[in-house]
């Protein structure tokens with residue numbers, strides 16, 4: 236299959252729209268190996284406007300009198316089985332140079348007028364060439380918050396060119412967001428739907444589910460417009476012509492854009508004041524994160540809850556995706572002072588709220604993991620079977636049998652499955668007459684090993700569960716989050732290795748039936764320590780102390 240991409244953006248390869256087009260092509264290529272692609276970037280071509288002389292119809296039929304790149308374009312259009320028109324919306328239409336290209340296709344038509352059966356308009360010029368079986372895809376981004384209502388001119392144009400609805404279209408609002416690295420998790424998600432559309436297109440049709448996902452807004456209107464307005468750095472005065480308006484500093488623009496991305500739905504119950512201190516340019520701004528939204532203060536009068544001290548260059552590197560925020564912090568490139576909770580939940584606050592729309596059929600809701608699914612079987616084994624061996628083991632087996640019910644609501648982890656296998660094994664062996672004097676300490680030993688050994692893997696045990704409170708799977712990319720969890724997992728693991736030795740002795744005393752309860756005392760203190768440590772340690776690292 237021959238595919239021609241006509242990139243009509245003056246920005247060439249760095250066009251927002253072209254990102255969608257590339258994703259669509261990737262999807263097509265994934266589905267069909269036998270694809271040949273050619274691309275024409277109009278910004279690099281010499282295509283002059285049509286002179287309107289009609290010499291391509293009378294004096295030199297089929298040949299334009301202007302010698303430029305258009306002859307090559309026509310050859311490629313005839314070569315292609317599918318032509319993808321990729322362009323930004325300009326004044327509700329196509330950019331001027333692309334309109335020139337469209338006009339200059341006149342030599343491909345015959346001058347005679349024919350009836351336009353069942354089609355739009357008042358007549359047609361037949362093609363000089365056999366165009367049957369050729370297909371058209373139109374991909375475009377625009378600057379307003381939605382594509383809805385802005386593409387009537389484009390639809391009308393392509394209805395005339397291809398026949399009503401005889402082409403596939405992907406129109407996307409908020410196009411400028413595709414160049415904002417901070418929003419790449421959302422824009423990449425959108426691009427994955429475009430890729431899926433490319434795959435489905437090759438198979439015949441873009442599904443309703445994918446189409447619905449493509450129709451979703453990238454950000455809610457209010458968030459998007461606040462962010463877009465802030466990006467210009469010009470104050471909106473009451474005056475019509477604000478040509479005298481002074482442009483704000485880049486750091487203030489950056490701060491305002493950040494403030495615009497604040498998701499007020501995640502308001503934690505009390506106001507937060509985030510102070511952004513740009514150390515290299517000596518500027519400092521405060522963002523108040525409140526119940527009703529955010530506000531930027533330039534006079535520094537508020538008391539900061541959290542203060543970030545960093546050179547602008549570091550923010551830029553993070554924004555450009557050259558370094559991850561958490562890595563920059565670990566390298567001491569910036570400091571955080573005050574309450575560190577905001578940093579741990581950064582993506583919750585500044586990920587840009589998602590529009591409230593129906594989930595696409597293709598998207599599966601994300602389920603959380605649940606640490607209780609892993610802990611409860613062990614606790615029941617230790618407490619119940621120490622009090623009464625037979626009944627305790629039977630109760631434990633019952634609990635293990637019920638655990639899979641939780642998998643309907645919660646995502647299971649490797650440790651949930653390992654726990655269920657081990658605890659079931661211990662209960663069965665004890666029921667079969669295995670000595671609890673050996674098996675109880677051994678169960679603590681296994682539990683301790685499970686925790687300590689996990690520290691040598693990429694994701695320590697506790698991170699599998701605590702990530703739910705820190706933005707889900709994304710937290711597993713955060714070096715500081717993983718390091719904090721690694722330390723805690725190791726400490727808990729060692730505690731249970733020690734507990735296994737203690738249990739060995741206790742099981743040989745008169746209080747052996749209370750071993751489960753006695754062994755719960757130390758974990759209570761460890762739990763209190765954990766709550767404190769998971770706040771204190773990241774704050775210590777971030778503070779650069």
Ligand SMILES: Cc1cc2nc3c(=O)[nH]c(=O)nc-3n(C[C@H](O)[C@H](O)[C@H](O)COP(=O)(O)O)c2cc1C
Pocket residue numbers: 244245246249250251252253322323324325326327328376377378379385409410411
């Ligand atoms: C001259 C000009 C006219 C524009 N007209 C519109 C418009 O009518 N409607 C709209 O929503 N966006 C409009 N935009 C915004 C672009 O469509 C938007 O920024 C698009 O994502 C740019 O895509 P590109 O990077 O692929 O060129 C216009 C932009 C420019 C520069």
